Amino acid sequence: MMADQHSSPESIIMAALSTLNPAKLADLIYSISSLFHLLHRRLYSILSFPMLYDLTIRHLQSLSLQDKSLLIARHLLSNLTILTQSMQTCSMIGSTPKTYFGANQMRLRDIDAVVLLLLLCEIRHLFPEMLETPPSNLRLMLYNYVSRDMLTLSGIETSGAHVLMKYIEMVAKCKRFVTVMGGGGGGGGGGGGKSVNESATSVAIIVTLPSVEVKRGCTKECVICKEDMKEGRDVCELPCDHLFHWMCILPWLKKNNTCPCCRYRLPTDDIFSEVDRLWELLVNVGCAS
Known part of the structure; x- marks a missing residue:
C-alpha cells in the first residue's frame, strides 16, 4: 500500500503501518493501548466528578483558539512519536522528547483538557443539538454517550485491529484540525507554525x-x-x-533543523514544526512501502 503527501491522513498512516513486521506491530499496539488506558481513565474521571468537570471546562474556556490548536498539536505529536519510534531502524529517523511517557510529558490538566476538547468536537460533529443542553445536564449526557463504549474504551475484549483503527481515527482527526488551524506549513503536508528554515534544532x-x-x-x-x-x-x-x-x-x-547538504530534518522543540517533521517521515515511509 503506497501513499503520498496528497493522500488522506488515514491512507498515509495505513501505508506506514504496513511496513511494520508482526513483532513491531504488536509492540505498537501495546503502546497505543497503554496511551488509550491513560486517556480513557482521565475522560471517565472528568465526566464522573462534577468538580473536575467544571475545572476542566473553565480551563478550556480560558484558552484562545490558538492555544486549543497548540494543545491538540501536542497531543498529536505524542501519538506520532509513538508511531515513528516503532519504525526506527536507523539513527536517521531521530526521536523527540515530546511523549506522554517521557521526561517532558504533558501536564495532567492539559491531558484532561485535550480529551474533553476532542470529545466536544466529536459531539459537535455528530450531535450538535446536544451542546445546546444546559451546562448542568451536559456532563451527564456526555457521560452516557461515552459509557456506551466504556467496555471497549477500558481495553476489555478489544482486538489489536480495533485498537489500531481507533488510533488511526484519532490521529487523522487531530492532523486535520492542526493543519486547518495551524495553516499548512512546509514539508510533507505541514502542521503550521514556523517554516522549516526558522526551526532551531532541539x-x-x-x-x-x-x-x-x-x-x-x-x-x-x-x-x-x-x-x-x-x-x-x-x-x-x-x-x-x-x-x-x-x-x-x-x-x-541554533537557527535551523535541516542539514545544509541534503536538507535532512532533525528534531526541533517547536511543536508544529515537529508534527510536520514526523508527518513527513510517515509520508516517506508510506511512499517507499
Whole structure:
C-alpha cells in the first residue's frame, strides 16, 4: 500500500503501518493501548466528578483558539512519536522528547483538557443539538454517550485491529484540525507554525551529536565555511552522515533543523514544526512501502 503527501491522513498512516513486521506491530499496539488506558481513565474521571468537570471546562474556556490548536498539536505529536519510534531502524529517523511517557510529558490538566476538547468536537460533529443542553445536564449526557463504549474504551475484549483503527481515527482527526488551524506549513503536508528554515534544532539532539575524527585521505570540505577538513581534526557528524566543523554547524543548528547538504530534518522543540517533521517521515515511509 503506497501513499503520498496528497493522500488522506488515514491512507498515509495505513501505508506506514504496513511496513511494520508482526513483532513491531504488536509492540505498537501495546503502546497505543497503554496511551488509550491513560486517556480513557482521565475522560471517565472528568465526566464522573462534577468538580473536575467544571475545572476542566473553565480551563478550556480560558484558552484562545490558538492555544486549543497548540494543545491538540501536542497531543498529536505524542501519538506520532509513538508511531515513528516503532519504525526506527536507523539513527536517521531521530526521536523527540515530546511523549506522554517521557521526561517532558504533558501536564495532567492539559491531558484532561485535550480529551474533553476532542470529545466536544466529536459531539459537535455528530450531535450538535446536544451542546445546546444546559451546562448542568451536559456532563451527564456526555457521560452516557461515552459509557456506551466504556467496555471497549477500558481495553476489555478489544482486538489489536480495533485498537489500531481507533488510533488511526484519532490521529487523522487531530492532523486535520492542526493543519486547518495551524495553516499548512512546509514539508510533507505541514502542521503550521514556523517554516522549516526558522526551526532551531532541539538542544537535546544537539548535545548527542557525535564527534568523529577526520581520516587520512579525506578530501571533504565543510559546505558552510568551504574549507577542507584537516586530517585528525574532530568534526560533527549529523544523522545523515554529513560532516561539518563544530564551530560552523553549531550556529547553524541554533537557527535551523535541516542539514545544509541534503536538507535532512532533525528534531526541533517547536511543536508544529515537529508534527510536520514526523508527518513527513510517515509520508516517506508510506511512499517507499
